[in-house]
Amino acid sequence: MEGKVHDDQQDIDYHSKRAISELDRGLNCQSIAAARAHLRLSSLHFERARELSGAGWRSRPPLSM
Secondary structure (H helix, E strand, C coil), X not given: CHXXXXXXXXXXXXXXXXXXXXXXXXXXXXXXXXXXXXHHHHHHHHHHHHHHHCCCCCCCCCCCC
């Protein structure tokens, strides 16, 4: 069971880092279309990290633009 917890934590860390990275890219994009794509990816990664952690997960749509 410990291996599963470790794998879940690695997944949470991965999605959290990707979410922050995509958010940064989206906020710094010159192109509106590219910014939207990065922000959408950020939203999906944040939601996956939250889903994996089980913290306050609510059923709601991802960021829509």
